[in-house]
Amino acid sequence: MATTTLLTGLLAVPALHAQQEQTDPAHSANADVTTLGEVRALKPEDDVPVDLYRFTSPVQPEPNAFNRSWREPPSLQEVGMRGGYVMMGINYAIAKTAQGLHTVTRAPDPIQPAIARPPPALDASQQRRALQFCDPQQGCAAQAGD
Template sequence: MATTTLLTGLLAATALHAQQEQTESADSANSNVTTLGEVRALKPEDEVPVDLYRFKSPVQPEPNAFNRSWREPPSLQEVGMRGGYVMMGINYAIAKTAQGLHTLTRAPDPIQSAIARPPPGLDAAQQRRALQFCDPEQGCAAPAGD
């Protein structure tokens, strides 16, 4: 039993000594390391999954009047991901119905262009105060009336 205790103590002391050496060597190694700046990996924008079974025409015609209404038919993978031809037909009918209702009701578009408000009209006291804080280096100029 005494030998077991002695061996356990020696093993623990050896492990403690090894840990101290590792931390000392890691600290000395960290002091010599130079760090680089931030690096960002950006995903390419034009990366599209390749459909090996889709025909690619070697002829690229110029844009014309038919380009507005032409939609490329979906691949079999897209049809499967959208729930099949029946679900795609239902969704298409719902979208066209919503578009027709939007036209009939003359509702505003969901996305509207911004309309800028006119600049505020300042009275004489406010204009004087604005001129006190005016910085010519930033393109601030005195009004023509003064």
């Protein structure tokens, strides 16, 4: 008899606990809360420290003819990585010579724009056959009366 009472009590405890949770306003408020996914703060790519004493001009000039031909001089680190000033001069001369030969010989550019070919010209029998096998589910907009 004591065992039956104990088992009944153990089975009744979760049911009472569930009823208490349903009536608890704090529990119902937590059920309505939506949580956001993971948010990551990414570090900016340029790790240039902000110099508070550096002058920044409030005027930003419009791009002009000088901007096209202006190249910022390389830093000493870039010069060292490219083999020094002599090697950079040799590479510059080779590039300009290749550019001149390309202009003189009128050779086609290494990268050429794509030229689309015209669609195939179908005769009447080929068009009838194409309409016969046309499937509207695949985007074919053929009319059944043709």
